[in-house]
Structures are given as C-alpha cells and as structure tokens.
Amino acid sequence: MSDKNDSLQEKLRALEAVFLAKLPSRLQEMDDALGLFLQEPENKEHLALLHRLLHTMAGSAGTFGFPEVGTQAREFEGRLKPLFNGETWAKTSLSQYAGDLRKYFADTIKTAENKPASIDSDEYADELGEGTRPRLIYLVDDDQALTEAITLQLEHFAYEVVRINALKQLAVAIASRKPDVVVIELGFPEGKMAGVEEIARIKKMSRLKFLTIFVSNTSSFESRLLAVRAGGDGYFTKPIDIVALTDRIDAVIGREEPKGYRVLVIDDDAVTSEYYGTVLRSAGMSVKLLNDPSQLLKVMTDFRPELLLLDVYMPMCNGIELAKIIRQDNSYLDVPIVFLSSERDLGKQLEAIQSGADDFLTKPIEADFLVSALSSRAERYRSLRSLIMRDGLTGLYNHTAIKEELGAEMSIASRNGGPMALAMLDLDNFKNVNDTYGHPVGDQVLRTLSRLLRQRLRRSDIVGRYGGEEFIVIFPDTSAAVARKVLDQIRIAFNKIQQHADQGDFSVSFSAGIADLEVTLDADELFDVADEALYRAKQGGRNRIELASVQTNRT
Ligand SMILES: Nc1nc2c(ncn2[C@@H]2O[C@H](COP(=O)(O)OP(=O)(O)OP(=O)(O)O)[C@@H](O)[C@H]2O)c(=O)[nH]1
Structure with missing residues (x-):
C-alpha cells in the first residue's frame, strides 16, 4: 500500500474500530426494543423505537465496512413499514419476525468477531486524536427521551455511549464492563438522591474506580455537597450544555491519563x-x-x-x-x-x-x-x-504558532519528500449566528468546532485558529485528496451537532479549501491557494470543501 493511502486507511480503520466497539451495545439496544415491541405490538412508540434503531444500523453499517449487515437491517426496517399504516400481525408473523431478527443479531456479532485484523484500535491509538479512541460513557437517567437526545449528540464527538434507564442495571453494567465515565441523574423513582446513593454504594462494594458526573434539575448546595461526597467529578444542571459536558468529560479523563511529554x-x-x-x-x-x-x-x-x-x-x-x-x-x-x-x-x-x-x-x-x-x-x-502559543477561547494554536508549525512541517516534508496538506476552514454565515443568538453563543460554536477537530483528527495533525472564525489544519504525510475525505466526515458531523441557545436549537456548517505540496512548496503561497479554494467553496454554496489545483495556482 502506498504511503499516500496509509493515512486514509488508518482513519478508516479507526472509524471501523469505533463502530465495532459500539456494535454489541447497539445490538443489545435493538434486542431490548424488540422485546418491548413483542410485549405490546400495537404500541406505536415501541414500534417507532425499533424502526429507528434498524434505520440507524442500515445507514451506518455499510459505511464502516459491513455492507451486508446494513442491507439486512434495511430489510428488517422495510418489513415493519406496513405496521405504521395500520396493518396488524398475527402471532405467527410476530414470532417469525422476532426469530429472523434475533438470528441477524447473532450473525452480526459473529461477522464482527471475524474481522479482528483491521480493527485493532491499539495499533492506531498513538496516532489518533484525543477522542478517536472511543471512550465509554454510561448515561444513566430514567428519562428515555433525554438520554436518547444526549446520546445522539455525544456520539458526534466519537464517544461510545451506553444508555441505562433503570438505576438497578447500573451495578451489573459496571461489573461487566468498566466505563470511563458515568454520567448520572441524582434522582430516580427510587428516591430523590437515589443516583448519588447508588454511586456511593457501587464504589464502596466493588472498589472499582470510575469517574462520575452528576446531572440534576436542582442546583442546591445540599445536592452539590452530596455529589461531592459521593466522589463526583462534575455537576451539571439540566438542560445540559453538551459542549460543556464534553469539555468536562475530557478534562476528567485527561486528569487520569499520563501526559505524553x-x-x-x-x-x-x-x-x-x-x-x-x-x-x-x-x-x-x-x-x-x-x-x-x-x-x-x-x-x-x-x-x-x-x-x-x-x-x-x-x-x-x-x-x-x-x-x-x-x-x-x-x-x-x-x-x-x-x-x-x-x-x-x-x-x-x-x-x-x-x-x-x-x-x-x-x-x-x-x-x-x-x-x-x-x-x-x-x-x-x-x-x-x-x-504564548494557544488561542484563549479554543485552546488551539494561535495565528503565529500555526505559521511556525507550518514552517516546521514543510521543512520535514521537503526533507523526506513526503506529502503534506493544508486546510483552511471558515464557518458559514457566522455573522448571522452572532447577530441572532449573541456573541457568547457564537463563542460556543467556535469551541464546538475546535473540539470536534481535535477529537476527530490524528494526534499528528496540527489544528489552529487562524483568525475570528477561520481555522487551519496541517495534515503531515497526507495528500490533499485524503485530507479532503477526512475533513468531509468532520464537516458532515459538525453540521449535525445541535447548538443550544435560548431562542432554540440550531446547526452551523463550515466551508474549507485544501492545498498540498503538489501545488506549491512555498508556505505563503500554500496559504493563498488554500484560501482561494475556500473562496470557491463559499461561492459554490458553502458547507463544502474545494481543492486547490496546480492550474489554479498558475492562473
Ligand atoms: N462569537 C464570536 N464571533 C467572532 C469571533 N471572531 C470573529 N467573529 C465574528 O465572525 C463573523 C464573521 O463574519 P463574516 O466575515 O461577515 O462572514 P460570515 O458571516 O461567516 O459569512 P461567510 O464566511 O461568507 O459564510 C463576524 O460577525 C465576527 O464578529 C469570536 O471570537 N467570537
């Protein structure tokens, strides 16, 4: 395999690893949903849940190298369709469907187990960004809708999230697989402080160490004190600010980890x-x-x-x-x-x-x-x-530092004769965001993008904030075409993230221009041609990525 392809292959295999790590809990979730559906086949909510989970699987499995798993999920999804239009199933049809679906779960697990060579995430761990190695989060709250909404958002940041809606299931889950962080509501039907009590009990009984972040509707001193006494590492009041929560999760995980000086x-x-x-x-x-x-x-x-x-x-x-x-x-x-x-x-x-x-x-x-x-x-x-080198708002390299980094990376690339790409990103219609939702919300959007970039890119990629709403990524050992594929996935994920504001939720996109050393070996010129490609992306309708070409540079 050529060097140029290595980087992409690594990225793809890393994403496969994320998908595979999540697969067992996803199948379990689908199995639970199937159980609910079988208990009450006429309950539309249960039907909708099973349908949605199958739909998600149909969409994602093919992308991560399991086309057959995706195709089958789509078939199961299709078989449910008539039920939405009022059709009802006899007992035999129900048990036929359940039998087929359970066989599909079992086969899928086997398929996943048979693909170990390409999914050994340890092999890539050193290269990956902070968040690409999936962190396991247990999200414990009896509010099912809320845990679903938070899970969807957290998954954009490449966490593996397991939802637990019944408090009594937490201890079993922890015993079978230790999470990196437990995010848990204080109160449950069992009691106003049942969440705190359960965490304290599990920590005492099992002596297992795990990080805990509490969430609650109340912000009283007493609840915070109880959370601290139960060994809480964070406390959030609802509605939860996802960006702040991911900041906290990363901060507490980071505290536990050796720093790679x-x-x-x-x-x-x-x-x-x-x-x-x-x-x-x-x-x-x-x-x-x-x-x-x-x-x-x-x-x-x-x-x-x-x-x-x-x-x-x-x-x-x-x-x-x-x-x-x-x-x-x-x-x-x-x-x-x-x-x-x-x-x-x-x-x-x-x-x-x-x-x-x-x-x-x-x-x-x-x-x-x-x-x-x-x-x-x-x-x-x-x-x-x-x-000296970091931007205060995002923690990314600042303008001066990123230019220094580019100089260093270009000299390494020219010495080794390898590729290197530079991407220039700019948020779309960002002035509107500030004007509509206010500057602090605009700042939150900037932090979200910086976090996503750091999490989704390799550790060796260098990310900086070049100006107000402009970002730079340097991709060592990478061609523009590969950088584009990687950045395109980030573009899609970023656009799906729901930003919160008092006026309501909204989403933001970015455009980007990418140039590599095939176009020029001069740092200033590389910036110019990437900027020119960015301009074309904006002109072309935004929320897209354009490559600089050798011809562009000559015109
Ligand atoms: N909240 C916030 N806004 C910033 C910051 N730095 C720059 N901006 C804003 O970013 C906006 C940039 O707007 P424009 O350059 O007009 O571009 P745009 O609205 O993003 O439109 P296009 O780039 O053409 O898609 C301005 O409103 C700046 O005030 C910052 O640190 N925080």
Missing part, C-alpha cells in the same frame, strides 16, 4: 539511554534516544522535545557543551535541560547549571523520582508555551 535523552551509552527511555515511556512519555550528539540540531527541529535529559560525559563533546549549543538558538532558550550524571563534584554541577541547564540529578536515581522531577519541569514548560 516529549523527552529527548542524550547519552552515548545505548544501554543506559534505553533504560531511562523505558522508565520514562512506562510513565506515558514520548521518548527519543540520541546516542550521536552530532544529530542534535536535526532532532531538535523534528522531534521538538519538551525536555532534554543529558549525560555529562560523552566522547565526542560533553553535555555542558551540548547545553551551550542548544541555548545559542533563541527558539530553545526555555526548553528545560536536565543533567543526569554520576558526577558528585559540586563545582562540576555548578558549571553545568551555568551552561544553561535547569537541574542536575545524580545517578543512581529512583525511577519514580526521575519521572516526577522531569514531569514537573516538562509540565511547567508546556504551560508557559501554551500561554
């Missing part, structure tokens, strides 16, 4: 550097080992470390000299440099610090201590960089 370890001894590399990697850091100091500058540009761990004594040049070389470049004035050496001479240690290093650790060192000393330095560096 990029650490460059320079040591001429391959075995020693491998040892420290292993320690740091096991703490979730992304580590590059360099045994040949002459490669330093190239690695600094390509890997962009957030911390350097240096040995003092090396044959070609020593660590102190290396630190001085690094500090000669203004771009690396603030990147933390930590020495790790068996040198105990205080004079030598002082000399190292004077060369521009931030810390001097002595070997041997406890693994935990090393991880914690480096984490705090890297975290501080990241926070400071973030203040």
Whole structure:
C-alpha cells in the first residue's frame, strides 16, 4: 500500500474500530426494543423505537465496512413499514419476525468477531486524536427521551455511549464492563438522591474506580455537597450544555491519563539511554534516544522535545557543551535541560547549571523520582508555551504558532519528500449566528468546532485558529485528496451537532479549501491557494470543501 493511502486507511480503520466497539451495545439496544415491541405490538412508540434503531444500523453499517449487515437491517426496517399504516400481525408473523431478527443479531456479532485484523484500535491509538479512541460513557437517567437526545449528540464527538434507564442495571453494567465515565441523574423513582446513593454504594462494594458526573434539575448546595461526597467529578444542571459536558468529560479523563511529554535523552551509552527511555515511556512519555550528539540540531527541529535529559560525559563533546549549543538558538532558550550524571563534584554541577541547564540529578536515581522531577519541569514548560502559543477561547494554536508549525512541517516534508496538506476552514454565515443568538453563543460554536477537530483528527495533525472564525489544519504525510475525505466526515458531523441557545436549537456548517505540496512548496503561497479554494467553496454554496489545483495556482 502506498504511503499516500496509509493515512486514509488508518482513519478508516479507526472509524471501523469505533463502530465495532459500539456494535454489541447497539445490538443489545435493538434486542431490548424488540422485546418491548413483542410485549405490546400495537404500541406505536415501541414500534417507532425499533424502526429507528434498524434505520440507524442500515445507514451506518455499510459505511464502516459491513455492507451486508446494513442491507439486512434495511430489510428488517422495510418489513415493519406496513405496521405504521395500520396493518396488524398475527402471532405467527410476530414470532417469525422476532426469530429472523434475533438470528441477524447473532450473525452480526459473529461477522464482527471475524474481522479482528483491521480493527485493532491499539495499533492506531498513538496516532489518533484525543477522542478517536472511543471512550465509554454510561448515561444513566430514567428519562428515555433525554438520554436518547444526549446520546445522539455525544456520539458526534466519537464517544461510545451506553444508555441505562433503570438505576438497578447500573451495578451489573459496571461489573461487566468498566466505563470511563458515568454520567448520572441524582434522582430516580427510587428516591430523590437515589443516583448519588447508588454511586456511593457501587464504589464502596466493588472498589472499582470510575469517574462520575452528576446531572440534576436542582442546583442546591445540599445536592452539590452530596455529589461531592459521593466522589463526583462534575455537576451539571439540566438542560445540559453538551459542549460543556464534553469539555468536562475530557478534562476528567485527561486528569487520569499520563501526559505524553516529549523527552529527548542524550547519552552515548545505548544501554543506559534505553533504560531511562523505558522508565520514562512506562510513565506515558514520548521518548527519543540520541546516542550521536552530532544529530542534535536535526532532532531538535523534528522531534521538538519538551525536555532534554543529558549525560555529562560523552566522547565526542560533553553535555555542558551540548547545553551551550542548544541555548545559542533563541527558539530553545526555555526548553528545560536536565543533567543526569554520576558526577558528585559540586563545582562540576555548578558549571553545568551555568551552561544553561535547569537541574542536575545524580545517578543512581529512583525511577519514580526521575519521572516526577522531569514531569514537573516538562509540565511547567508546556504551560508557559501554551500561554504564548494557544488561542484563549479554543485552546488551539494561535495565528503565529500555526505559521511556525507550518514552517516546521514543510521543512520535514521537503526533507523526506513526503506529502503534506493544508486546510483552511471558515464557518458559514457566522455573522448571522452572532447577530441572532449573541456573541457568547457564537463563542460556543467556535469551541464546538475546535473540539470536534481535535477529537476527530490524528494526534499528528496540527489544528489552529487562524483568525475570528477561520481555522487551519496541517495534515503531515497526507495528500490533499485524503485530507479532503477526512475533513468531509468532520464537516458532515459538525453540521449535525445541535447548538443550544435560548431562542432554540440550531446547526452551523463550515466551508474549507485544501492545498498540498503538489501545488506549491512555498508556505505563503500554500496559504493563498488554500484560501482561494475556500473562496470557491463559499461561492459554490458553502458547507463544502474545494481543492486547490496546480492550474489554479498558475492562473
Ligand atoms: N462569537 C464570536 N464571533 C467572532 C469571533 N471572531 C470573529 N467573529 C465574528 O465572525 C463573523 C464573521 O463574519 P463574516 O466575515 O461577515 O462572514 P460570515 O458571516 O461567516 O459569512 P461567510 O464566511 O461568507 O459564510 C463576524 O460577525 C465576527 O464578529 C469570536 O471570537 N467570537
């Protein structure tokens, strides 16, 4: 398979993984709906629920590589149609339908199980954006309509959502599959605080750790206090602001996860550097080992470390000299440099610090201590960089930073001779959104798009806010055609997201222009041609993506 196709294949396989991970709970949901329908075949609500679930399956299965599963769902959906027009089924027809449908569930599970090679999400996990690895959310509320509505919205952000409408089912669900987060209503028919009590009970009984976000109609101090005492990680009052809820879910999940600081370890001894590399990697850091100091500058540009761990004594040049070389470049004035050496001479240690290093650790060192000393330095560096480079509203790279990133990515691409695409996105008719719903709601739309981009794109893709309602995505190792396919899925998903405002719900679209290095190798020109393609997308009716072509550039 060519390199150009790799990126697309990865994306598709990742999406298949999301679909497959959700499949068992979807089938279970359909089975439950079938049960309700069989109990009361004349109940139109039960019929509508089963019909809707089949319809969704018919639409999605084919897209994710299961055309036969989709076709069959459509047939089952079609068989239900006459019931909406007043036809009734005899008992035999009912049991025939139920038997066929249950066989379809069983066959589908088997089909899914037989497709493991292309759906190993771990294989892609490192590459994926924050949200592409599906997070399992249990949404627990006895209000069925509400949980359905929230699920639909959360699924746009690539979460796997399991709805639980009866409180007593929660403990069983948690025991069989641990969720990342439980989002649960405080009150249930069992009692005003039954949700809180159940969470406290499950946590005590099972000793399982899971994150909990409470939702409620009330915002009283007492309920909030009870939620905190039950170990709640968040509290939302209804109606729930989905963007704020996803912000919270990501924040609490993020708190639990190791942060992948990029650490460059320079040591001429391959075995020693491998040892420290292993320690740091096991703490979730992304580590590059360099045994040949002459490669330093190239690695600094390509890997962009957030911390350097240096040995003092090396044959070609020593660590102190290396630190001085690094500090000669203004771009690396603030990147933390930590020495790790068996040198105990205080004079030598002082000399190292004077060369521009931030810390001097002595070997041997406890693994935990090393991880914690480096984490705090890297975290501080990241926070400071973030203040300089990030846009306050969306947390994305700002205008200056994205231009810097583009320069760096273009130099990597031209050195490797690989592809690279640049997309320029602009929200459609955004002035209307501000004018109709107000500026704060406009800000919420900007945050929704930034969140969706970060979640749906690979981790290696770079996203920035270029101006007011304009965004930039840099796709390393990707052609414009592939970038377009990926972005098109995001365009469709974004347009389906319901934005909330006091005046009512509404949706927004975006247009985009994409250019790649086939068109030009000049960064400014790449921006111009992508912008020109964006202009064509707007002229062509908006909510669409246009590619810049070589011809466009020449005219
Ligand atoms: N809420 C909010 N609005 C912003 C921000 N930055 C820019 N805008 C608004 O974005 C709108 C951009 O409007 P226009 O450039 O006229 O374009 P448009 O209405 O999106 O129309 P088309 O791009 O042609 O589809 C203006 O109303 C700006 O005030 C921001 O940070 N927050």
